[in-house]
Amino acid sequence: MTAQKKIKKRSEKPQLRRILRLFRPYRGRLMIVAALVGLSSLVSVASPFLLREVIDTALPEGRVGLLSLLVAGMLAVAVITNVSSVFQTYLSTSVGQKVMHDLRSSVYGHMQRMSLAFFTRTRTGEVQSRIANDIGGMQSTVTSTATSLVSNLTTVTATLVAMVALDWRLTIVSLVMLPMFVLVSRKVGRQRKKITSRRQKQLARMSAMVEESLSVSGILLGRTMGRSRSLTDDFSRESADLVDLEIRSSMAGRWRMSNIQLIMSAMPAIIYWAAGVAVSQGNPLVTVGTLIAFTTLQGGLFRPLMQLLSTGVDLQTSSALFGRIFEYLDLTPDVDEPASPRTLDRVEGRVRFEDVTFAYGPDAKAIDGLTLDVPAGSSLAVVGATGSGKTTLSYLVPRLYDVTEGRVTIDGIDVRDLSFAALAETVGVVSQETYLFHASIAENLRFAKPDATDEELERAARAARIHDHIAALPDGYDTMVGERGHRFSGGEKQRLAIARTILRDPPVLVLDEATSALDNGTEREVQTALDALSEGRTTITIAHRLSTIRDADQIVVLDHGRIVEQGAHRDLIELDGRYAALAGEATELATLL
Structure with missing residues (x-):
C-alpha cells in the first residue's frame, strides 16, 4: 500500500466516526428501529421453513389441520413484517430528517460566526450550495442507510444460518463468488465518489451564477450591458456540464453491478441443475421441499446482499458530500467570541x-x-x-x-x-x-x-x-x-x-x-x-x-x-x-x- 493510500485510509476512519456521532443523540430511536428490523428479518426467515413443511408433509399426507396452521403462520409472517416495516420507516425517516436539520443548523450557525473576510473571498452561491445541495444530497443516505444496514445485515445473517441448517453444501456453492462482488462494489463506490465531488462543485458554480445574475442588481447589470444572451449561454454550458456529470454518476459501475446481479439471479438455476444431476445419478442431495425452501432463502439472501453492496456504494459516494460539509464546519473563525466575555454595565461610549x-x-x-x-x-x-x-x-x-x-x-x-x-x-x-x-x-x-x-x-x-x-x-x-x-x-x-x-x-x-x-x-x-x-x-x-x-x-x-x-x-x-x-x-x- 502506498503512503498516499495509507494517509487516505487514516483520514476516512475519523470521518466515519464523525458521521456516526451525528446519530448519537437519536440512539434510543435507532435501537427501536434495530429491534423492529431484527424482528421483521427473523420472522421473514421462517416462511421458507413453513413452505418446506407444506410441500414435504402437509400436502403429501393430506393433513388439513397442519396445512391450516402453516398457512396461518405464513399470513402472520406477512402481517408482522409489513406492520414492522411501516413503523421502522417512520422512525428511521424522522431520525434522518433530524440529522439533516442538525447539519443545516450547524453549518448556518458556523457561517454566522465567520468573519467578514471569509465572505469577501467566498461567493454567496457557494455557501448556499453547501447548505442546500450538499446536505440535500445526503437525504437518502441519512434517512435510510441505518435502517438498510441493520435490516439487510440481520436478514443476511439469519438467512445464512437458515441456509446452512437446510444444506451446508448448497450454501458454499451460493457464496463462492461473494468476495469478488465486494471488491467490485468498493471499486464502483470510489469511482462514484470522485464524480460526486465534481458534481457538487458544479452545482455550487451554478448556484453562485444564479445568485449573482438573477438578483435585481444582476438583472440590471446584464440588461444595461447587453449581456443577457451571453449570460444565458454561459448558464446553458454549465448546465450541460452538470448533465454530463449526472449521467456519469448514474452510470458509473452500472455494468459491473449488473453483472453481479446477473450472476446472483443465475445461482438458483445452478442449484436446480446440480440437484437435477444428482437425482439423475441416483444420489439425490435434498428433498423437493428442502430444495424449494433453499432456493427461496437464496432469493431472500441475494436481495439484501445486493442492497448491502449498493449501500456500501452509496456510503462511499455520500462521503464526498460529508467531506464538503465537514470542510466548512472545520473552518476556524478569524473573529470569534471570547471564552470569558466581559460586560459593559453602564456604557459611556469612550x-x-x-x-x-x-x-x-x-x-x-x-x-x-x-x-x-x-x-x-x-x-x-x-x-x-x-x-x-x-x-x-x-x-x-x-x-x-x-x-x-x-x-x-x-x-x-x-x-x-x-x-x-x-x-x-x-x-x-x-x-x-x-x-x-x-x-x-x-x-x-x-x-x-x-x-x-x-x-x-x-x-x-x-x-x-x-x-x-x-x-x-x-x-x-x-x-x-x-x-x-x-x-x-x-x-x-x-x-x-x-x-x-x-x-x-x-x-x-x-x-x-x-x-x-x-x-x-x-x-x-x-x-x-x-x-x-x-x-x-x-x-x-x-x-x-x-x-x-x-x-x-x-x-x-x-x-x-x-x-x-x-x-x-x-x-x-x-x-x-x-x-x-x-x-x-x-x-x-x-x-x-
Whole structure:
C-alpha cells in the first residue's frame, strides 16, 4: 500500500466516526428501529421453513389441520413484517430528517460566526450550495442507510444460518463468488465518489451564477450591458456540464453491478441443475421441499446482499458530500467570541485606538500604528483619499475585523473581550450600502428590535424623516420593500436604515460614508436624519463629502493608515495642509455643481 493510500485510509476512519456521532443523540430511536428490523428479518426467515413443511408433509399426507396452521403462520409472517416495516420507516425517516436539520443548523450557525473576510473571498452561491445541495444530497443516505444496514445485515445473517441448517453444501456453492462482488462494489463506490465531488462543485458554480445574475442588481447589470444572451449561454454550458456529470454518476459501475446481479439471479438455476444431476445419478442431495425452501432463502439472501453492496456504494459516494460539509464546519473563525466575555454595565461610549495596526494580507498595512481618542458623546470625522484606511478603521470598532496589533477599546474594555451581543448593543453602524430584506418595512425595522411596538416604529421613522413617505404608501408600514430595497430610492433606503439604527439606540455610532452616493438635495435630508441620530452619542463619521463634517469635534486626516493631520475644521483650514486641499477641492466641485 502506498503512503498516499495509507494517509487516505487514516483520514476516512475519523470521518466515519464523525458521521456516526451525528446519530448519537437519536440512539434510543435507532435501537427501536434495530429491534423492529431484527424482528421483521427473523420472522421473514421462517416462511421458507413453513413452505418446506407444506410441500414435504402437509400436502403429501393430506393433513388439513397442519396445512391450516402453516398457512396461518405464513399470513402472520406477512402481517408482522409489513406492520414492522411501516413503523421502522417512520422512525428511521424522522431520525434522518433530524440529522439533516442538525447539519443545516450547524453549518448556518458556523457561517454566522465567520468573519467578514471569509465572505469577501467566498461567493454567496457557494455557501448556499453547501447548505442546500450538499446536505440535500445526503437525504437518502441519512434517512435510510441505518435502517438498510441493520435490516439487510440481520436478514443476511439469519438467512445464512437458515441456509446452512437446510444444506451446508448448497450454501458454499451460493457464496463462492461473494468476495469478488465486494471488491467490485468498493471499486464502483470510489469511482462514484470522485464524480460526486465534481458534481457538487458544479452545482455550487451554478448556484453562485444564479445568485449573482438573477438578483435585481444582476438583472440590471446584464440588461444595461447587453449581456443577457451571453449570460444565458454561459448558464446553458454549465448546465450541460452538470448533465454530463449526472449521467456519469448514474452510470458509473452500472455494468459491473449488473453483472453481479446477473450472476446472483443465475445461482438458483445452478442449484436446480446440480440437484437435477444428482437425482439423475441416483444420489439425490435434498428433498423437493428442502430444495424449494433453499432456493427461496437464496432469493431472500441475494436481495439484501445486493442492497448491502449498493449501500456500501452509496456510503462511499455520500462521503464526498460529508467531506464538503465537514470542510466548512472545520473552518476556524478569524473573529470569534471570547471564552470569558466581559460586560459593559453602564456604557459611556469612550472609544480609543491604541497603537492599532491592521493588515488584510502579509504585506499591505491598511492601518499603521494609529492612536486616537474619541471622548464619550463627542464626534470624530475621518477623511482621506481612497485607500487611506478610512473604512477599515470603521470595521475595527464593531469588530468586523480584529486588529493585527494594538487594541480598540470602549470605556477601557478591549472590544475583543466583549461578546458579540454586547458589542452589537453598544455599536451601531450605518453604511453607504444599505441592505434591506425582501420583507415589509415594519419587518425590516424590527430586525433591529424584534419586540418593537408600532409606536416605536413610528417614532424612529419620524426621527429619520421617513415616516411621512411611509404613511403615504397604500400599505404603509406593511409595504414590501422588494429585494435589497430596490423599490425605494437611495435616500429613502438610507433613512430606513437610520430608523432601524435609532430603534436599537446604540451609545456608539459609526457612519461609513452614509451620504456619499446621494445627490445634494437627498444628502441634506439624510444628513438631517443623521444629525438627529447622532445627538448625545459618540459618533465616528467616515466622510466622503466634507460638507457633512464641519461641526465635528475633531477631524483626522488619514494617509496610508496613518494620521497626518488632526484638529477642528477651522484649525485644519488655517494649517493649510492636506485637509485644506481636500476642502478646496470640495468647494470647487460644489461650485461646478
